[in-house]
Amino acid sequence: MRIETLAVHAGHEPDPATGAVSPPIYLSTTFARGEDLSLPGGFLYARQDNPSRRALEAALAPLEGGAVALAFASGMAASAAVFQSLLPGDHVVAPIDAYYGTAKFLREVLGPWGLTASFVDMTDLGAVERAITPRTRLIWIETPSNPALAVTDIAGVAALAHAAGARSACDNTWATPLLQRPLDLGVDIVMHATTKYLGGHTDVTGGALVLKEDGEAAVRLRGIQTVGGAVPSAFDCWLVSRGIRTLPYRMRGHCDNAEAVAEFLSSHPKVEKVHYPGLKNDPGHEVARRQMSRFGGMLSFEVRGGAPPALSVVSRAKVFTRATSLGGPESLIEHRASVEGPETRTPPGLLRCSIGLEHPDDLVEDLEQALA
Numbered sequence: 527m528r529i530e531t532l533a534v535h536a537g538h539e540p541d542p543a544t545g546a547v548s549p550p551i552y553l554s555t556t557f558a559r560g561e562d563l564s565l566p567g568g569f570l571y572a573r574q575d576n577p578s579r580r581a582l583e584a585a586l587a588p589l590e591g592g593a594v595a596l597a598f599a600s601g602m603a604a605s606a607a608v609f610q611s612l613l614p615g616d617h618v619v620a621p622i623d624a625y626y627g628t629a630k631f632l633r634e635v636l637g638p639w640g641l642t643a644s645f646v647d648m649t650d651l652g653a654v655e656r657a658i659t660p661r662t663r664l665i666w667i668e669t670p671s672n673p674a675l676a677v678t679d680i681a682g683v684a685a686l687a688h689a690a691g692a693r694s695a696c697d698n699t700w701a702t703p704l705l706q707r708p709l710d711l712g713v714d715i716v717m718h719a720t721t722k723y724l725g726g727h728t729d730v731t732g733g734a735l736v737l738k739e740d741g742e743a744a745v746r747l748r749g750i751q752t753v754g755g756a757v758p759s760a761f762d763c764w765l766v767s768r769g770i771r772t773l774p775y776r777m778r779g780h781c782d783n784a785e786a787v788a789e790f791l792s793s794h795p796k797v798e799k800v801h802y803p804g805l806k807n808d809p810g811h812e813v814a815r816r817q818m819s820r821f822g823g824m825l826s827f828e829v830r831g832g833a834p835p836a837l838s839v840v841s842r843a844k845v846f847t848r849a850t851s852l853g854g855p856e857s858l859i860e861h862r863a864s865v866e867g868p869e870t871r872t873p874p875g876l877l878r879c880s881i882g883l884e885h886p887d888d889l890v891e892d893l894e895q896a897l898a
């Protein structure tokens with residue numbers, strides 16, 4: 527089945543008890559045993575497993591072409607589970623421009639616990655290869671990256687990981703399974719902040735892992751999920767499941783609109799640089815064309831003159847909402863260096879945009895007046 531059909535139907539059987547087409551939200555934390563002490567529905571206790579989470583996981587796995595999916599309470603909880611599945615003394619190679627929470631967790635939480643990490647420019651396969659040590663167990667990919675939309679060659683990095691006897695994992699939050707399928711490119715684990723495009727409506731925090739194989743790694747990660755307890759609520763599972771049903775059509779709108787905004791910005795005299803892999807002159811365009819079906823709804827641009835003029839563009843925006851995050855119907859704009867704080871590597875004039883589902887002309891006109 528094609529992805530649009532999977533998005534609508536996977537994990538969405540009519541409720542066997544009532545025939546309800548929209549599935550109920552199972553709030554129960556515990557499940558009754560029969561007189562023979564068996565568990566008629568196969569569920570024991572909600573943290574361990576429950577019908578709402580199981581339905582979400584059944585929806586997620588086929589979208590990425592995986593064998594098994596695990597849902598978490600946030601994107602960070604999903605990433606953390608992958609790192610926690612490693613052992614003290616193990617080594618991780620991660621992108622220098624990884625989502626700042628990912629880098630912070632590796633450095634500040636798992637560093638003292640004994641995990642080591644090297645942060646490299648993942649657009650350079652040679653740099654990735656040089657960073658691998660005999661203790662490397664995982665290479666973490668995030669592409670397109672945040673906030674510069676650098677593009678990593680997923681198949682190239684996955685091959686380097688496997689040659690070194692390590693696993694590879696890819697944060698596919700920005701691209702979504704609609705535009706990029708890391709498991710098909712050789713990656714072992716896909717991670718999502720379902721908070722973003724999969725939820726799709728700026729109203730739920732969640733995360734997910736999808737694994738290519740239902741093997742040893744899946745068992746270990748399932749253990750971390752259920753015993754560690756960073757699990758999503760039943761309502762949150764239901765919201766993400768609902769979001770997934772319209773993901774393919776929402777992504778078309780996000781991509782159409784982002785392309786229009788990127789084209790507009792790339793010829794604006796007050797804009798120094800536009801970061802969008804869909805632009806033919808973008809350094810990541812060729813690799814992105816090979817591994818993505820379209821180029822996504824995220825872009826960033828650098829305003830000439832640095833932080834003060836960039837901040838005043840944000841202040842003047844009327845259709846764009848001044849907020850962090852991404853993947854909802856509303857367009858968002860933020861001055862990324864301010865969000866990342868004093869250690870940021872982000873250029874001072876850079877503005878990051880999540881391009882929403884408004885009419886593209888309204889978005890272009892809003893940026894036009896904000897830049898005037």
Ligand SMILES: Cc1ncc(COP(=O)(O)O)c(C=O)c1O
Nearest residue numbers: 600601602625697699719721732
């Ligand atoms: C690429 C990426 N990965 C992971 C996360 C973390 O997700 P969450 O905020 O749900 O923990 C984010 C959040 O912005 C993100 O953009």
